[in-house]
Structures are given as C-alpha cells and as structure tokens.
Amino acid sequence: MRIDMVEVSGGPILSGAVNGKDAFAALVKAVDREPKEPEALFLDFRNVEFATASYLRESVFALKTYMRSRSAKFYPVVANVNSSVMDEFSVITILTNDVIMSCQLDGNRNIMSQELIGTLDPKQQMTFDIVSKSEQIDANSLMEDFGEAEKTKGTTAWNNRLSGLVAKGIIREFSQGRAKFYRPLLDRGE
Incomplete structure (x- = not known):
C-alpha cells in the first residue's frame, strides 16, 4: 500500500507537532484493514518539499511505534525522500536511537534503491x-x-x-x- 504524504498533509510543507498528530490520525484511518501477510506500507514523500523533525516524529514515527506495538502486518517505509527531509529523519533517529527503512520508488512502485536511516548496534x-x-x-x-x-x-x-x-x-x-x-x-x- 502507498500513501501520498502531500495528500495526507494538504501541501508540500509538513511542519509542526500538532499537524504531525493530525497526520498520524489520518494515516491510522487510511490503513483500516490489515493485509493477509506482512508487507511494507509506503509513505510517499515524492512531492514533499520540506518536513520538520517534530512533524515526522508525531506522524511517521508515531505510526511506526503504533503499528509495531500492536503487531500490525503493515511496516511503514518512507519513500522518495529528498535530501532536506532525509536530514530531518536523521536527526530523529539520532535523538531517539531509532531506525526506519527508506527507499526510492519509480512510477510503477518498483523499488529502485533502499537504505536504513539510523544506526543499529x-x-x-x-x-x-x-x-x-x-x-x-x-x-x-x-x-x-x-x-x-x-x-x-x-x-x-x-x-x-x-x-x-x-x-x-x-x-x-x-x-x-x-x-x-x-x-x-x-x-x-x-
């Protein structure tokens, strides 16, 4: 499943913890049905120009924590993240000692590349x-x-x-x- 983060947020600038919490609620609502088998949930940042760390913490990382705490079969993956948004993801992973998977998707949803944001022991x-x-x-x-x-x-x-x-x-x-x-x-x- 793929979710367009511009559609979730209503624009290309994703900022603020309150807006992040609103996005979290919209994301939870968008994934109302579990898949039969575990699969990636692509959060597509293709047209996002910028996102603040507070927004990402309250939306993307909150969704990941929520999904993992309830053993959901969806696993959030951030897709098509530009360099400025990648910097904000890196800040969060350092501050929280967390990681998240990132990838580049083409128009047909084929994975062109993938990387782990953050550091594991x-x-x-x-x-x-x-x-x-x-x-x-x-x-x-x-x-x-x-x-x-x-x-x-x-x-x-x-x-x-x-x-x-x-x-x-x-x-x-x-x-x-x-x-x-x-x-x-x-x-x-x-």
Whole structure:
C-alpha cells in the first residue's frame, strides 16, 4: 500500500507537532484493514518539499511505534525522500536511537534503491545484513550458520536479535504454527 504524504498533509510543507498528530490520525484511518501477510506500507514523500523533525516524529514515527506495538502486518517505509527531509529523519533517529527503512520508488512502485536511516548496534546490524541477503531465515538457521562465530550456545540470542529488528519495523515476521521465520522488509520484486 502507498500513501501520498502531500495528500495526507494538504501541501508540500509538513511542519509542526500538532499537524504531525493530525497526520498520524489520518494515516491510522487510511490503513483500516490489515493485509493477509506482512508487507511494507509506503509513505510517499515524492512531492514533499520540506518536513520538520517534530512533524515526522508525531506522524511517521508515531505510526511506526503504533503499528509495531500492536503487531500490525503493515511496516511503514518512507519513500522518495529528498535530501532536506532525509536530514530531518536523521536527526530523529539520532535523538531517539531509532531506525526506519527508506527507499526510492519509480512510477510503477518498483523499488529502485533502499537504505536504513539510523544506526543499529553491531550485533543487530550483522543480523539485519544477514536477513537482508536471505529470502527467508529463522533463529535455528542463524544458530547453525553463525552460532560458533558469534559464540552463542542456543537460539535465544538469535530470537532476541530478530525480535528486536521486528520491533524496530525493519524486517518482517511470519508465523507458521508455532514456528517463526523472517524476511527482509523490502524484497527485490516488491
């Protein structure tokens, strides 16, 4: 699903915490139905000229927190962000020690590029990189392939890392019965 942030805000300048809270309410209303499978929710900034950190905090990051706290199947991704808005996203990720996925979409919604805004701790970064290169992975596979190198004795550490990345909204979690597996947030063909 793609949401045009200019339509949500009513213009190309997104500013102020109060306006951000109004945008949050509009975003929640726009995603009134859950998808069957976990998927990216593209917040398209294509025609946004500027956005303040307070607006982004109260809209985009509030939506991401809300979705992750209720284990929604939508995972917010910011798309087509210009450099000035990217600077504001970077400020928020530094101040809050958070991250968010960003990408460039073409007119047909094909992902042209993607990047993580913000910084992960080294263990999370390593796990994120492994998941990003995999079609699908689980904690047992990570333990088998990297347990010795990471000096882990069981799957608990891997489960914790994977759960942490899901909580940050940067990888997708799928369930089959009691088993959980994980996929990159943005697949190549998504």
